Structure formats: structure tokens, C-alpha cells
Amino acid sequence: MENKTWWKESVVYQIYPRSFKDTNGDGIGDLKGITEKLDYLKDLGVDVIWLSPVYESPNDDNGYDISNYREIMKEFGTMADWDELLSHMHDRGMKLMMDLVVNHSSDEHEWFQQSRKSKDNPYRDYYIWRPGKDGKEPNNWESVFSGSAWKYDEQTDEYFLHLFSKKQPDLNWENPQVRQEVYDLMTFWLKKGIDGFRMDVINFISKVPGLPDGELQEGKKYASGAPYYMNGPRIHEFLQEMNQQVLSKYDIMTVGEMPGVTVDEAKAYTGADRNELNMVFQFEHMDLDSGPTEKWDVRPLNLLDLKQNITKWQKGLEGSGWNSLYLNNHDQPRMVSRFADDGEYWAESAKMLGTFLHMLQGTPYIYQGEEIGMTNVQFDSIDDYKDIETLNMYKEKVEAGVEPEQIMQSIYAKGRDNARTPMQWDDSENAGFTTGTPWLSVNPNYHEINAAKQVGDPNSIFTYYQQLIKLRKQHEIMVYGTYDLLLPEHPTIYAYTRILDNEKLLVVTNFSKETSLFELPKDFSYKTQELLISNYQVDGNESIEKIELKPYEARVYRLTI
Missing domain, CATH: 3.20.20.80 (Glycosidases)
Known part of the structure; x- marks a missing residue:
């Protein structure tokens, strides 16, 4: 639990x-x-x-x-x-x-403004500075935002590391x-x-x-x-x-x-x-x-x-x-x-x-x-x-x-x-x-x-x-129930269960604009069913053994087991 x-x-x-x-x-x-x-x-x-x-x-x-x-x-x-x-x-x-x-x-933070002033500034080690190699960057890393992850700073003739923008120097967590x-x-x-x-x-x-x-x-x-x-x-x-x-x-x-x-x-x-x-x-x-x-x-x-x-x-x-x-x-x-x-x-x-x-x-x-x-x-x-x-x-x-x-x-x-x-x-x-x-x-x-x-x-x-959020407040199973996948090979239906004590949620969703047939696995057992939520008008009492799902249909049933 x-x-x-x-x-x-x-x-x-x-x-x-x-x-x-x-x-x-x-x-x-x-x-x-x-x-x-x-x-x-x-x-x-x-x-x-x-x-x-x-x-x-x-x-x-x-x-x-x-x-x-x-x-x-x-x-x-x-x-x-x-x-x-x-x-x-x-x-x-x-x-x-x-x-x-x-x-x-930011490179406009006071720490960085101090850091770039000189190599012996007390804030120098707040950032990651390195000399160039063979007239190039200290290493070949690419920035997440493309281009080199290094920027040359003339003031001290060294480069600083920025994994993101040139205006986002990386802090030195080793310090x-x-x-x-x-x-x-x-x-x-x-x-x-x-x-x-x-x-x-x-x-x-x-x-x-x-x-x-x-x-x-x-x-x-x-x-x-x-x-x-x-x-x-x-x-x-x-x-x-x-x-x-x-x-x-x-x-x-x-x-x-x-x-x-x-x-x-x-x-x-x-x-x-x-x-x-x-x-x-x-x-x-x-x-x-x-x-x-x-x-x-x-x-x-x-x-x-x-x-x-x-x-x-x-x-x-x-x-x-x-x-x-x-x-x-x-x-x-x-x-x-x-x-x-x-x-x-x-x-x-x-x-x-x-x-x-x-x-x-x-x-x-x-x-x-x-x-x-x-x-x-x-x-x-x-x-x-x-x-x-x-x-x-x-x-x-x-x-x-x-x-x-x-x-x-x-x-x-x-x-x-x-x-x-x-x-x-x-x-x-x-x-x-x-x-x-x-x-x-x-x-x-x-x-x-x-x-x-x-x-x-x-x-x-x-x-x-609003209804989804309300259900979460009402049903502990939505938060704490364990998850299991159903029909792993079905190309358009994503169905799964959540289980907590003697309660089970059956979640069935159609990820397609075509109608899709959901069939309950043979070994699936339950005693009673209650429709919790659906995005189409549905008769909550209809059998869940086979469901003809409309385009992008979703249904959640609460079952007792």
C-alpha cells in the first residue's frame, strides 16, 4: 500500500x-x-x-x-x-x-557580473570557466538551444559553460x-x-x-x-x-x-x-x-x-x-x-x-x-x-x-x-x-x-x-490503486485497470477517429459495475463484455471484485 x-x-x-x-x-x-x-x-x-x-x-x-x-x-x-x-x-x-x-x-545576475571580472574574484568559482583548447572551445559540447555550449569572454580570456542560452551560464555546484x-x-x-x-x-x-x-x-x-x-x-x-x-x-x-x-x-x-x-x-x-x-x-x-x-x-x-x-x-x-x-x-x-x-x-x-x-x-x-x-x-x-x-x-x-x-x-x-x-x-x-x-x-x-477532479477526491482507488494494462497489442484502444482492495476501475479509451471494438479479456472477473464517467452519452447498465467505442470515446467503470 x-x-x-x-x-x-x-x-x-x-x-x-x-x-x-x-x-x-x-x-x-x-x-x-x-x-x-x-x-x-x-x-x-x-x-x-x-x-x-x-x-x-x-x-x-x-x-x-x-x-x-x-x-x-x-x-x-x-x-x-x-x-x-x-x-x-x-x-x-x-x-x-x-x-x-x-x-x-542569468549572465546579468550579480554573481556572474562579479565572476567575469577576474580569475581571482571571490565569485569566479560560482560558474564553470575554462581556457580554450587550440584556439577553440574547451570541449565540443552542443548547447540544448543549438550551437556551442561555451561562450568566450574577452575580459579574462576564458570560456564559460552554458548548456542553454548564452545568457544562461551554468552554476558550479562543485562549489x-x-x-x-x-x-x-x-x-x-x-x-x-x-x-x-x-x-x-x-x-x-x-x-x-x-x-x-x-x-x-x-x-x-x-x-x-x-x-x-x-x-x-x-x-x-x-x-x-x-x-x-x-x-x-x-x-x-x-x-x-x-x-x-x-x-x-x-x-x-x-x-x-x-x-x-x-x-x-x-x-x-x-x-x-x-x-x-x-x-x-x-x-x-x-x-x-x-x-x-x-x-x-x-x-x-x-x-x-x-x-x-x-x-x-x-x-x-x-x-x-x-x-x-x-x-x-x-x-x-x-x-x-x-x-x-x-x-x-x-x-x-x-x-x-x-x-x-x-x-x-x-x-x-x-x-x-x-x-x-x-x-x-x-x-x-x-x-x-x-x-x-x-x-x-x-x-x-x-x-x-x-x-x-x-x-x-x-x-x-x-x-x-x-x-x-x-x-x-x-x-x-x-x-x-x-x-x-x-x-x-x-x-x-x-x-x-471538474468531474475528473471531483472523482479523484471521492475515490481513493484513483490515487492509490495499482495499474495493469489490458489488450497490449490493440492498435487503437488503450485500456487498463486500477485495483485497490476489492475494488477495480476499468478505463477504456479509443485513440482513433474510427470506431473500435473493445472486448473484455476472457479471464476478467467482476461482480457489479457502475459507470463513473464517459465522454459520450452512455447507458451505464449496458454490458461491458463488448463495447463498440465511438471515435475518441472514453469510459471509466467502477467494479467490485
Whole structure:
């Protein structure tokens, strides 16, 4: 039996503040806008709000480049606005999880400004500096955002490491002073009353000493350094130290964003006896529709791959770790466009995916707009896009001779701006997001897809999400039941069970726009059935031995065994 804790039973809602709600007409979402919409979120039923970074930042990577960890970005408001937001959340019984970005800082942070001044500056070792080799970079690592992971700095004739943007120098976690600075700033926010941290690429903080060259692929200028910084040699030591000095002193939830993490590593990060983190974000299921080389090489999702992957994580962490459940976030395209049908079966698709996700074991994360079925966007020109990763990739591919039309198709499918178009509140100008010019254009479909149209409509996606969240509060089996896959080879149906004591949930979802026949396995036994939720009108008493599933249909039955 799983240990019972509030963070396992919670539903998290992720807010990307820049795109949520603008109250002062500058076209950028702000903290007051979030406060204004708390009743909407309370009405939805979520327990925890995860706020993407709101700290002071020059915004090279939309707030993930922090220049002061103890101040609020001016565009978002003031610390007083933040205090008011937290107080209103707590008044409504909701919790706040802040983003913690400590693999790197901004190059405009005071630590880095000092660090670059001279080789004997007390802050020099806060970052990773190296002399060049043979007139080139210290090693051949490629930045996650393309190009070299090193930037030359004339002032001291050395290079600094930046796994992300040139304006995001990596912090040197080998330096105990750096770790202490991080623990101090975490404590600062916990003392202010926050309820947890989502930790950005936290499994990148320990690098292999010597920073060896990566294996160079044919035709490539730079190599992946990932084997030398993902899940590095001291990562568990660092996280256990962080837990001992900070996390263990508070009743909070922690989730580590960990690209490249395996099931076994996730157990080590999240095991109850390990004293590290509560859960991880892993990305394997987010790579299933990518070709072998990169995320921009788009291919259709094979449902059997998804079943195999989700099942591996569900069974792998059962009783020994905990899953984070998500199908989209600020870095991923909209799930209804990506994994289902944002056209003819848009509403059914969105409800089916929500059902599939919320019935799994783990803590579900809803990304803003998911609850109203927001979709990917297709802007006409690359000039309409803002994301640094997208713009760098476009430039690189154009220079390599790839046709712009072909590149745009990849951006339509996978670009991060898909998730960042402003929240669609109503059908007034700019979807009710701002009275000014939005920082990123609104998806033109806001007249049809918006919150005002859905709240209170018994058949809307929003209302369906309310029901999913309510069911989680009513049925412990949704949180703590064990998972088992049914029909592993079925090409269009994803069906599974959850079992707790003498109760069983049967979850049946059709990932296809064709009708699909579900047949209960021969050895499947149960005594009574009750239909808990479905995205089509269904007679709850009809036999479950054979079900003719409509396009993107989802049903959940509660059975006694």
C-alpha cells in the first residue's frame, strides 16, 4: 500500500504567467491577473498551482534566466502583488509551487557580473570557466538551444559553460558556497509560505569532472554532452544535502524536471527512503513522436509505443516512487493537437485524453488552457514566433538549406509557442487576455474555444475536467490503486485497470477517429459495475463484455471484485 500524502492526492495546475491574464494593458500577463482568476481555478477544483518563473529576469528564455532570485520581474508586478496572490490562494485552500531554476542563472545576475571580472574574484568559482583548447572551445559540447555550449569572454580570456542560452551560464555546484546560496534562497521562499518547488533541469547540476568531449556524429559541428551532465556523479549527494538542509524542514511537494532519466534512476530520486524528491518529470513519452535524431523530426505516434512506455513507468515506480502525469506543459505542444484530433472530434478528444491521464497512478498536472481544449497555433510567418529554441533551430536549418515551408511544419507540430499563446478567456478582443497588444499573438480560434463559453455548460471540456477532479477526491482507488494494462497489442484502444482492495476501475479509451471494438479479456472477473464517467452519452447498465467505442470515446467503470 502506498504511503498516503497530500501531494499524491492533489491535482496541479501549471500557470505560465506571461500568457495567463494581463490586468494593466501592457500585453503581458501579471500576478494581479492570476489573483483575479483564482476563483476560476478553485471552481475547476485544482489543489496546487505551479507558477513558471516570476523572478527578476532579462527574459532571454522567458524567465528561466534569473538575475535576482529574491525579486519579482517588474512586468509581472511587485513582491506585494506576489504576497497578495499567495494569501488569496491559501484563503481558498490552494497551495503554491514555485519554479526553482538553479542549474544556471542569468549572465546579468550579480554573481556572474562579479565572476567575469577576474580569475581571482571571490565569485569566479560560482560558474564553470575554462581556457580554450587550440584556439577553440574547451570541449565540443552542443548547447540544448543549438550551437556551442561555451561562450568566450574577452575580459579574462576564458570560456564559460552554458548548456542553454548564452545568457544562461551554468552554476558550479562543485562549489559548496554555490550550494549554500541556493539553499538560502530556497529557504527565503519557504519562509514566505510557499508549498513546494518544481526544479528546472535539476539532474543537470552535477557534471563529470574534466568535462570530456562528447561523441561527434557525422556531419555535426558539436556533440551532445548529455552523458557527462545528465544524472551526473554527485547528483544524489547534492539532492540529499538539499533535502537535509532545506526540504525536510517543511511539509512541501517537490518535483524534479529530469530529461533523460530512467525508471531505475527515478526510483533513486523519488524513493520514500531516499530523502531526495517526491517525484520527477520524465520525457520519454514526449519523444515517442520524434524521429531518431531530434524532436523536430516529426512522426505519427504509435499507440503501442505509448502503452509500453506508460506501463513501464506505472509498474516501475509502483510502491517505490511516484509518477508525475502530464501530456503537455509550457515546453510542449498542445496535447489535443498532438495526440488526438483538434478538428472534428476536438471536444471528445480533449475529454478522452484527460480521462486517460487522470485515471493513471501519479499526480496529474493540467497545463493552462488544457481544461478548455486549447489547440496548437499556425502563424504564417517565423516573425510571429518568439521562442528562442524555435528561432535558433529555424535559422540553423535555413542556413543548412532546408526549405522554410518544411521547417514551419515542424514548428506547427512541436514549437514551444504552441503552449504559450495567451489564455483564451472569452470571445472579446485578444480573447479577454489583454486590452493592449499581446506579447505573443492569440490563437485565432478563441471565438470558438474560450473559458466563458465552457464554464457552466454541462457538456463542456471544462465541466468534464471538474468531474475528473471531483472523482479523484471521492475515490481513493484513483490515487492509490495499482495499474495493469489490458489488450497490449490493440492498435487503437488503450485500456487498463486500477485495483485497490476489492475494488477495480476499468478505463477504456479509443485513440482513433474510427470506431473500435473493445472486448473484455476472457479471464476478467467482476461482480457489479457502475459507470463513473464517459465522454459520450452512455447507458451505464449496458454490458461491458463488448463495447463498440465511438471515435475518441472514453469510459471509466467502477467494479467490485
